[in-house]
């Protein structure tokens with residue numbers, strides 16, 4: 001009887017592993033408005049798989065991904081493997097009567113200045129009147145007063161000194177009756193702690209600012225009286241940045257710049273605070289791999305291994321989640337900052353939109369937003385590519401919440417494409433996972449040793 005149960009279980013599991021399973025499209029009869037889509041899933045790699053009679057390559061792990069061009073109307077796909085047959089319909093809508101594209105919003109300059117106050121924490125001050133991309137000058141605190149000289153679409157234009165302007169979303173401010181255009185800077189103090197160089201600028205009101213990374217590091221305060229172009233600039237000699245923050249405390253502007261950490265070359269990670277972030281979690285599954293594996297779980301597996309590896313090498317590691325809980329994006333960043341982390345690494349598996357090619361897109365890519373984090377991203381990607389053989393899908397600058405954090409060197413690693421059968425088979429492979437986290441740890445170490 002026992003033996004019978006065992007054989008039954010083996011048969012069941014074998015059957016489950018090789019049953020024809022479609023993970024994308026997520027359900028039948030979907031509407032997709034793109035030139036193409038893809039059918040992604042798993043099937044028995046030893047049997048022939050066909051879609052509308054055409055033989056489709058199945059990776060030895062069982063995963064497959066196949067691009068299907070879409071024509072307007074109903075597109076029907078018959079998927080056959082090992083005697084199983086599934087029919088999926090995808091409808092591509094007819095192009096709508098081409099409505100005249102909305103005319104670009106016109107700039108309206110005010111005859112008299114207007115005054116406003118920031119109503120949301122961390123409101124982006126942008127260099128262009130566009131609500132996306134890498135056009136952020138600073139993130140402004142709630143209650144900061146601003147002087148407005150115009151508007152365009154959903155943005156107000158705000159004065160930054162006498163030669164520059166910036167843009168803030170109308171929804172991030174409220175108009176107020178009056179205000180002062182310029183602030184008075186009474187001077188600044190410097191504080192020297194073991195970890196930070198701190199600059200405290202004594203002002204009589206909050207004003208917009210800009211921090212420019214580089215050597216020197218520039219603190220630029222706008223709308224300060226008795227300064228050329230109403231802009232005060234302090235150039236701070238700094239070789240390399242390891243995180244910094246800027247915040248008003250009352251009307252004092254406090255800039256904290258992390259000092260170059262003392263690095264023991266034989267144990268570079270010793271004493272370094274690192275936050276490891278497993279992307280997604282809870283009812284946010286993230287992408288889905290062709291074997292039906294969920295990104296949130298894969299991310300957590302990598303995060304746990306990475307945390308272990310870094311701890312073994314002497315780092316103080318904290319994790320934004322160590323179970324299947326849902327954690328907000330802002331919460332993750334705040335957690336890393338509360339832990340005083342010098343490095344924040346977010347781990348993800350990549351996905352693709354309809355119209356893209358899941359076979360051509362493969363490999364590891366690393367995102368950063370602030371330039372200070374790019375050398376770390378470069379160093380880690382170099383180690384991942386050379387130690388694991390993953391395709392170099394480049395270090396890229398992108399405006400993602402987890403990397404828009406200056407306090408730590410913040411990067412987001414897309415280890416591989418979950419939709420790509422070869423990448424995905426590696427992401428779920430324990431040996432690969434170990435190799436990848438070793439490469440990440442080596443990449444951090446070689447970055448610290450420079």
Ligand SMILES: [Zn+2]
Nearest residue numbers: 279286348349
């Ligand atoms: Zn993700």
